[in-house]
Amino acid sequence: MSSPPSSPDPSRPVERFKPTSGVLLGYTGLAATVFLLGYVVVYARSVDGLRLALGAVLFGLLVWVSQLRPRATAYRRHVVLKNMVRDAHVPLAAVDEISVGQTLNLWVGEKRYVCIGIGNSIREEVRSRRRRDQPLGTSRLTEFALRADRANNDERAMSYQTFVVTRLEELVDEARRETRGQEAGQARYVLAWPEVAALSVTTVAFLVTLLL
Template sequence: MTGDKPRGETFVPTSGRVQGVAVVLIGLACAVLAVVGDGPVTWWAVALGVGFAALGWAALLRPGVAVSDDTLVLRNIVHTVRIPLAAVEEVAVRQVLAVRAGERRYVSAAIGRGRRQLRRDDRAPRGGSGDVVRMAEESYGLFVEERIRQLAEQARATRGIKLYGPEQAALAAEVRREPAVPVIVLLAGSALALVVALVV
């Protein structure tokens, strides 16, 4: 039965992947060179390299947007936000993805559109049966915006919830913000190690 299978969809981030890999590799290379280079180990360089790699990974590689079952998942630098799809009132992709649920606005830098793409999208005609396919080909950010909007409408229809109704407001109270503890520990630990290495 296909209705019992959990629905999942992951949206590919629109920028930062190549730069993120480069930053992580440069940071790790600096840390390795500080350890294996000639002379004594320079611990401040090790801590700086690890911190640089950790920050690059957290800021450029970790952010993501996905739908898991009936939940929109926004993974940011130091936290993850889980929003029930039926609670989503508004979705917009400008420079960043912005989602409104209840009285709160949640953003993710994983999906965005540049100024040039925004102007192009504003001029392009919309509508028709091939609209979703055209959007996916011409403007991925616009495609993600429309897809999340469709999934939210489907989730509301399944639950019998009206847009901006009291049930939707109550559902918005179920939004969860979870700290990314390993990322926070890694960033704080590398910063602390750098300070200790510089002082000692």
């Protein structure tokens, strides 16, 4: 007799959402950091070299927390919105609304939780605002052309930002069905202690080298 299927592990990610910007800049910055550290090891074994190495490490850490670390990961019952040094853990069943502007926004009541790693570019936001602010006097021919253009865009592909919102809405619905009659839980913030510690130690060490 076969055993019943086991329930999904709530601690296992069900969807990892990649950042929509900053990846190229981030990896370029990390490559520059590695290059500078290599230069110091080979050519600058001195106090000035130590200062340069610590400056490079600090630069690399800032690139990491600002460009590469921010992202979102969904679990069975909650979603983690990673930002620079503080992460939001939001119960999916508690989410009331999801939207994407320049950041990914999750609303729980009147409180907004954001992920800076996922969002529309400034250019996309300007284009969207122009479409929303279309003058009332626009001719019907122009209006039909704009509608046709939007329809063609929808047919070609769904933007990744739209996919993120759609997928999260699906996970919210699933979480609500599973937790029906139960409390959704409270959203909370968690500091990224490894990054906080690394930034603090490196900054202090760099400042000390300036006094040498």
